[in-house]
Amino acid sequence: xxxxxxxxxxxxxxxxxxxxxxxxxxxxxxxxxxxxxxxxxxxxxxxxxxxxxxxxxxxxxxxxxxxxxxxxxxxxxxxxxxxxxxxxxxxxxxxxxxxxxxxxxxxxxxxxxxxxxxxxxxxxxxxxxxxxxxxxxxxxxxxxxxxxxxxxxxxxxxxxxxxxxxxxxxxxxxxxx
Numbered sequence: 001x002x003x004x005x006x007x008x009x010x011x012x013x014x015x016x017x018x019x020x021x022x023x024x025x026x027x028x029x030x031x032x033x034x035x036x037x038x039x040x041x042x043x044x045x046x047x048x049x050x051x052x053x054x055x056x057x058x059x060x061x062x063x064x065x066x067x068x069x070x071x072x073x074x075x076x077x078x079x080x081x082x083x084x085x086x087x088x089x090x091x092x093x094x095x096x097x098x099x100x101x102x103x104x105x106x107x108x109x110x111x112x113x114x115x116x117x118x119x120x121x122x123x124x125x126x127x128x129x130x131x132x133x134x135x136x137x138x139x140x141x142x143x144x145x146x147x148x149x150x151x152x153x154x155x156x157x158x159x160x161x162x163x164x165x166x167x168x169x170x171x172x173x174x175x176x177x
Contacts, residue, residue: 042128044089048082051097054123054127055085058115060107062148065100094133095124101137105144113137 055061063085084100097120103112117135124132143151 017152019025023114042130044087045082046086047095047097047124047128047130048085050123050127051099051120052082052085055099055101055116055118058112060104060112061101061116062104062143063102063151072126090133092133094131096133096136097124098136100140102141102143103139104148105142109139112139 003160052064055064086098088096088098090096099114099116099120101112103109120135121132124130
């Protein structure tokens with residue numbers, strides 16, 4: 001069964017429906033006929049992807065930490081951009097966001113939390129119009145600069161000419177001695 005709640009943001013109002021079977025978030029613009037067939041539906045995966053992309057841009061966040069399914073996917077070379085993010089629709093038809101991150105060593109965790117929360121609220125609300133009921137941030141691990149370099153090396157993300165130890169790679173000249 002679905003629950004419907006009127007969500008008012010500014011002068012625009014919408015009906016938000018959380019369908020228990022599909023776990024999708026549905027918004028319907030309120031016009032003269034509330035029962036019109038027009039609707040806007042967001043899969044939870046869409047909200048999770050918006051959150052995951054936004055969080056990766058926050059200073060101090062090194063990466064996201066997923067569950068065992070993500071580790072299996074990583075082992076086979078598949079990547080799930082939504083890794084480390086889950087969303088749930090509250091009984092009030094707002095969205096609660098759960099995020100698990102890897103943080104850079106030496107960074108002030110409360111500041112990272114504030115930055116993550118602000119970024120998530122701005123991006124999700126700005127892109128979907130949905131209200132955020134809360135943001136839960138779990139710091140799963142702290143990584144040193146060396147560990148960050150090793151991760152980037154394994155993933156092939158280091159700038160050209162740089163090694164995991166931070167030293168320049170010798171350029172290949174094609175000559176033999």
